[in-house]
Amino acid sequence: MTAASRNAGTIADAVARDRIAVIDLLGPEPFTLTYGELTDRARAVARGLRKAGVGPGQRVGLLAFNRADYVTVVLGTMLAGAIAVPLNVKLPFETLRAIIQVGEIDFVFFEPPFRELVPPGVGSAGFGADFDAFLDPGPFEAAPVTAETVSMQPYTSGSTGLPKGVLLTHGGQIWAAEILVEHRRLRPDHRAILAAPLYHKNAIVAVKTALLSGGSMVVMPRFDAAAYAQAIDRWDVTMLTGVPTMMRLLLDSPALSDEAARRKVRVVSMGSAPASDKLLADLRAAFPEAELHLNYGTTEGGPIMFGWYHPDGRARPPHSIGYPIAGCEWKLDGGRPGEGELIVRNPGVARGYHKRADATAARFAEGWYRTGDILRRDADGWFYFVARTDDMINSGGENVFPQEVEAVLERHPAVRAATVIGVDHEIKGQVPVAFVILEDGAIFDEAALKQFALANGPAYAHPRRVMAADQFPLTGTNKIDKAALRARIDEILATEQKRVSAHV
Numbered sequence: 001m002t003a004a005s006r007n008a009g010t011i012a013d014a015v016a017r018d019r020i021a022v023i024d025l026l027g028p029e030p031f032t033l034t035y036g037e038l039t040d041r042a043r044a045v046a047r048g049l050r051k052a053g054v055g056p057g058q059r060v061g062l063l064a065f066n067r068a069d070y071v072t073v074v075l076g077t078m079l080a081g082a083i084a085v086p087l088n089v090k091l092p093f094e095t096l097r098a099i100i101q102v103g104e105i106d107f108v109f110f111e112p113p114f115r116e117l118v119p120p121g122v123g124s125a126g127f128g129a130d131f132d133a134f135l136d137p138g139p140f141e142a143a144p145v146t147a148e149t150v151s152m153q154p155y156t157s158g159s160t161g162l163p164k165g166v167l168l169t170h171g172g173q174i175w176a177a178e179i180l181v182e183h184r185r186l187r188p189d190h191r192a193i194l195a196a197p198l199y200h201k202n203a204i205v206a207v208k209t210a211l212l213s214g215g216s217m218v219v220m221p222r223f224d225a226a227a228y229a230q231a232i233d234r235w236d237v238t239m240l241t242g243v244p245t246m247m248r249l250l251l252d253s254p255a256l257s258d259e260a261a262r263r264k265v266r267v268v269s270m271g272s273a274p275a276s277d278k279l280l281a282d283l284r285a286a287f288p289e290a291e292l293h294l295n296y297g298t299t300e301g302g303p304i305m306f307g308w309y310h311p312d313g314r315a316r317p318p319h320s321i322g323y324p325i326a327g328c329e330w331k332l333d334g335g336r337p338g339e340g341e342l343i344v345r346n347p348g349v350a351r352g353y354h355k356r357a358d359a360t361a362a363r364f365a366e367g368w369y370r371t372g373d374i375l376r377r378d379a380d381g382w383f384y385f386v387a388r389t390d391d392m393i394n395s396g397g398e399n400v401f402p403q404e405v406e407a408v409l410e411r412h413p414a415v416r417a418a419t420v421i422g423v424d425h426e427i428k429g430q431v432p433v434a435f436v437i438l439e440d441g442a443i444f445d446e447a448a449l450k451q452f453a454l455a456n457g458p459a460y461a462h463p464r465r466v467m468a469a470d471q472f473p474l475t476g477t478n479k480i481d482k483a484a485l486r487a488r489i490d491e492i493l494a495t496e497q498k499r500v501s502a503h504v
Contacts (some may be wrong), residue, residue, distance in 0.1 A: 149170050326383075343369065343371065413439070
């Protein structure tokens, strides 16, 4: 069987059966699966789906937190030729019901809190005793597929409407996993810790590359900074994965104290959001033996288009998201020279969105995918993330990139972390507003922070308001929830306006 026609559910089949694949921290006691147990369990899932009448091309939803059997269900679904549909369980139930209806899901694996979301007449199995009864152990021959057969249908974040189902293919996902194992230089002795949700692109990529390389994974049901820190020590973790907000919370946790355990970490891998100078410096101090990898990717775009190493051996600059991987074509559309919206084409690009012809036409054309992200390329070919086109603030005709304002504020000694959003303004159209988390013992002074931004950046980009926060609200993928911050701004401004009106 050629790589182009290989079923992605077989991605772990070549690894020695006695190697540890997954250490599951969901229950009171860790649950470990070897590669042999993992692949046997995936086949039992495939046989159970066939017995339940689920065939090739049908869709299988997952409503669950992280667990080892999340991985076996994804692999088993693909083995059966069906389409795995991971669902964001942190979305409102009304949104999930709409997604399940639009997504044409034929069978659902669920945890007890989500039982009511299973539509009448749709087959299902709850994790626990029902799941064990569903499994049908025995041999199973992977369903035949082509490179273009859809294997998975993860969903976008839904920041601009109902989340969209992304159609990923068997051939594209195997290509992506193989090339990332090569470019990330992953080895069988790597042990990664996964606390990012398995319904998200970041964790899906981490799982596939770990399995293909023969490494092992420590899977946490959800992110908790103290538990994450303790797991690094207990399980000899060598690779940390997550988003910058998770790493900030980890560094601030008192549980992160064992220097010997921290020195075992060889890679800190982050994606989905920019990392500040302060965070990078703190990570280097905490994990002195580790390489820091800033990833860029989109669910639709491959998902990863950049590697961490330059073909001429040149050192990667601190904030670069990497150098284009072989086989990834790119274009920068619009903007200043060397900067623009990234458009990509590679074997991993999605086929489009499920039942969303309008959105597919807007983003996909002739194999190219328009990312909606503004990137910059330097003279050596390294790329840098600038901003989402949706996040860019147009203030009086000037483009303000939140990341650049955040970087200025985080240089102030009182500021541990900053995030910037745009709010409506009668004259300027939009203006930047900042939230900051202070260093321990620091005193909040809004006027001083605004003046600092004015003195260290362009006047049009300075935040018109700066507000203190104990922590930033997070989305289901552990990124900063800017919609929640906008709602908080609206509430604060409305309250202030009432006070002004009361004194008039």
